Amino acid sequence: MKKKIVVIGGGFAGLRLCKELDRKGYDVLLIDRQNHHQFQPLFYQVASARLDPSSISFPFRSIFHRSKRVDVLFAEVSAVVPEEKKIRTDVGDVSYDRLVIATGCRTNYFNNSDLEKYAFSMKTTTEAFQIRNQILLGFEEVAAKGWEACPGSDALVIVGAGPTGVELAGAFAEMKTQMLPGDFPQVDFSRLKIILIESGKETLGNMSEKSRTASGKFLEELGVTIRCGEVVASYDGLNLVLKSGEQLQSRYVIWAAGVKGNLIDGLPSAEIVRNRYRVDRQFQLNGYSDIYAIGDIAYMETPKWSAGMPQIATVAIEQAVLLAKNWSLTDRGKPTADYEFHNPGSMATVGKHKAVVDLPSIQFSGRLAWFFWMFLHLMLILNAKNKLIIFINWAWSYITNNSSHRLIFKKGLK
Numbered sequence: 001m002k003k004k005i006v007v008i009g010g011g012f013a014g015l016r017l018c019k020e021l022d023r024k025g026y027d028v029l030l031i032d033r034q035n036h037h038q039f040q041p042l043f044y045q046v047a048s049a050r051l052d053p054s055s056i057s058f059p060f061r062s063i064f065h066r067s068k069r070v071d072v073l074f075a076e077v078s079a080v081v082p083e084e085k086k087i088r089t090d091v092g093d094v095s096y097d098r099l100v101i102a103t104g105c106r107t108n109y110f111n112n113s114d115l116e117k118y119a120f121s122m123k124t125t126t127e128a129f130q131i132r133n134q135i136l137l138g139f140e141e142v143a144a145k146g147w148e149a150c151p152g153s154d155a156l157v158i159v160g161a162g163p164t165g166v167e168l169a170g171a172f173a174e175m176k177t178q179m180l181p182g183d184f185p186q187v188d189f190s191r192l193k194i195i196l197i198e199s200g201k202e203t204l205g206n207m208s209e210k211s212r213t214a215s216g217k218f219l220e221e222l223g224v225t226i227r228c229g230e231v232v233a234s235y236d237g238l239n240l241v242l243k244s245g246e247q248l249q250s251r252y253v254i255w256a257a258g259v260k261g262n263l264i265d266g267l268p269s270a271e272i273v274r275n276r277y278r279v280d281r282q283f284q285l286n287g288y289s290d291i292y293a294i295g296d297i298a299y300m301e302t303p304k305w306s307a308g309m310p311q312i313a314t315v316a317i318e319q320a321v322l323l324a325k326n327w328s329l330t331d332r333g334k335p336t337a338d339y340e341f342h343n344p345g346s347m348a349t350v351g352k353h354k355a356v357v358d359l360p361s362i363q364f365s366g367r368l369a370w371f372f373w374m375f376l377h378l379m380l381i382l383n384a385k386n387k388l389i390i391f392i393n394w395a396w397s398y399i400t401n402n403s404s405h406r407l408i409f410k411k412g413l414k
Contacts, residue, residue: 003097008077010037010060013295013316014102020324022070031073035059038125041377046128048171049406050397053125055389058382079266082288101293105311108258118237119255135252136408143184147191152238152251154191159232160257161198163348166215168254169196170350173222178401197227207346211356214365218350261297273299281338283323294319302340309341349373
């Protein structure tokens with residue numbers, strides 16, 4: 001008899017695991033507090049009004065509507081009760097034979113409650129949409145009242161110059177020059193500053209020197225102000241104070257400076273490393289024989305990755321595939337394999353014809369890198385319909401330097 005598998009989290013790791021287990025005939029229950037899978041690499045395009053949220057969001061029940069083995073529970077998990085092999089949720093308890101935690105990460109504000117309260121986060125489609133909504137609302141206010149009556153509206157600050165921060169900065173810089181002047185001809189958008197703050201020495205600090213240099217050059221060409229070696233001390237919704245003592249005014253601060261794992265209560269024996277569950281080479285939590293973790297929430301050390309593996313989609317997907325394969329082998333009494341990650345490369349886009357790509361044997365940037373980035377991300381989109389929608393949107397934006405995704409939704413309207 002096949003074991004009942006419960007998977008918490010429908011990100012890249014959880015979703016791929018459910019698909020693999022479905023093919024192998026397991027009974028699977030996917031639990032998530034969202035009712036849809038979110039394609040996180042394109043959140044920045046939702047935030048900058050380039051894509052509609054529905055283009056990168058995929059309802060779980062639609063994904064598995066042909067499956068008789070995978071069920072979906074739309075619920076918030078509060079705790080695991082390992083001694084009873086149960087999960088506590090806001091809609092009742094759920095039992096399991098094997099449990100997989102694939103809850104991913106959330107924004108890390110490094111215990112700064114003011115930043116958590118006032119700065120924008122971008123870890124869900126909803127948050128990306130809220131960024132877009134608030135920024136567009138702010139520009140409508142500027143159009144009606146003028147810059148002087150709207151303090152802090154003339155600066156958009158992104159904290160963290162990893163791929164997310166760099167892509168956001170580039171997208172908003174293009175929005176400033178290509179879209180907003182046509183929408184608001186009465187507003188002088190030369191006053192709008194796009195500021196990227198990074199505590200490290202360069203942008204894209206985890207990529208090659210060539211890519212770091214190129215990304216900085218691209219951002220400067222787009223008019224982005226780069227502030228490297230700076231650390232944010234506080235933010236009250238308007239005044240952003242740096243540890244150097246300098247103060248900036250901005251109504252729009254997007255925090256992209258770090259993540260931490262979405263841990264679950266009830267696992268006292270689990271070892272936590274850097275806000276992630278330590279797992280062995282076959283994804284098992286220390287101290288538990290039937291609980292596993294994969295994706296961003298899992299911390300695994302190997303000879304090649306002594307400080308843990310990167311929290312990227314490629315790792316999550318590979319881990320899901322191997323875990324499903326190992327369980328199938330175990331249940332047939334066959335030997336299983338340990339996981340190792342062989343990095344195929346990394347990339348980031350800054351703007352039109354401006355991207356950087358690091359492959360194991362070559363690094364390149366510019367137009368070719370930009371098309372390479374677009375092709376790979378398009379291929380990762382789940383279904384043909386959304387691939388086509390995104391391709392049409394990108395093609396239209398490429399030709400016109402414009403998009404039509406600037407709807408504003410305001411509370412209280414009837």
